Amino acid sequence: MKTALITFGFALGAMTGAALAQDVPFSGYVSLGAVQSTNDNYEFETNYNPWRGLDFGAAVSFDMSGGKSIDLELRNFSQGDAYYSGYYVTSGQLATAGYNVNNGALGYGGFAGLYVSKDYYEEGADNNLILGGKLSYAMADKVSLFAQVGDCRKLQAIMIWVG
Amino acid sequence: MGRVNFGTVSASYQVSDALRLAASLGAIGGKVGDDTGETATARAYSLEASYRVSGPVKVYANVNCYNTGDADWGNGRTIGLGLKVNFGGKSMANGKVADLDALSNMRWGGDW
Numbered sequence A: 001m002k003t004a005l006i007t008f009g010f011a012l013g014a015m016t017g018a019a020l021a022q023d024v025p026f027s028g029y030v031s032l033g034a035v036q037s038t039n040d041n042y043e044f045e046t047n048y049n050p051w052r053g054l055d056f057g058a059a060v061s062f063d064m065s066g067g068k069s070i071d072l073e074l075r076n077f078s079q080g081d082a083y084y085s086g087y088y089v090t091s092g093q094l095a096t097a098g099y100n101v102n103n104g105a106l107g108y109g110g111f112a113g114l115y116v117s118k119d120y121y122e123e124g125a126d127n128n129l130i131l132g133g134k135l136s137y138a139m140a141d142k143v144s145l146f147a148q149v150g151d152c153r154k155l156q157a158i159m160i161w162v163g
Numbered sequence B: 001m002g003r004v005n006f007g008t009v010s011a012s013y014q015v016s017d018a019l020r021l022a023a024s025l026g027a028i029g030g031k032v033g034d035d036t037g038e039t040a041t042a043r044a045y046s047l048e049a050s051y052r053v054s055g056p057v058k059v060y061a062n063v064n065c066y067n068t069g070d071a072d073w074g075n076g077r078t079i080g081l082g083l084k085v086n087f088g089g090k091s092m093a094n095g096k097v098a099d100l101d102a103l104s105n106m107r108w109g110g111d112w
Helices: A002-021 A155-162 B100-110
Strands: A026-041 A046-063 A068-081 A089-103 A106-118 A126-139 A143-154 B003-014 B019-031 B039-054 B057-067 B075-087
Touching: A046 B075, A089 A126, A126 A155
Parallel strands: none
Antiparallel strands: A026 A046, A026 B075, A046 A068, A068 A089, A089 A106, A106 A126, A126 A143, A143 B003, B003 B019, B019 B039, B039 B057, B057 B075
């Protein structure tokens, strides 16, 4: 996954340079942020505070004819408890591909991808299939509305079911 | 996490050329206990402000909350600060596919 992230990052970097230099049929973003989170849990009646981590996101959308576009999105985040550093760690990666149709102000589409997550207490990672649809509407270049619905389930469970 | 369904609605408003505000409301629910088969639902709320610093470079700040309404499954909050660079001249507003923090928190809280 790290290799894929680095490769994807270099590819996006190259595309970013090209896109800034000339008019190209694709667009996207790269983002990097710091996250702090808290989670109240009943088990020990305590508050694991704070969890800190990084959030990396990148996406590219390729324009096609007829207002259609294909996009790829990648996100990665990690959170770890400051006190139990290296023990209470949750991390996740999301990679999705989407298909979109833009008809004036209205846009709709779907996405499918892989959501991998790992918690401190488990061996190995959970691989989850994520599927969904999205709908967007823009008004007067000022206001935009967006909605999505989706399903996320363990890939292992699906493989067993199919097998 | 066994299987969860999620849905979000969000709205954004371009206050000025530089400033943009967005708010989201979501719901997540499903089977969260792999061994126990327990289920839980959560509501998620997000607010985000982004400010265009220069050209395609933006800074953003957001706060995400999720609440199960059930002491057994807990509540969570996340604040984030970051940098975002758009390229290609077209903004991919609201492109976030799923609330990873909320999905993760559901998993974390539910797998004991």
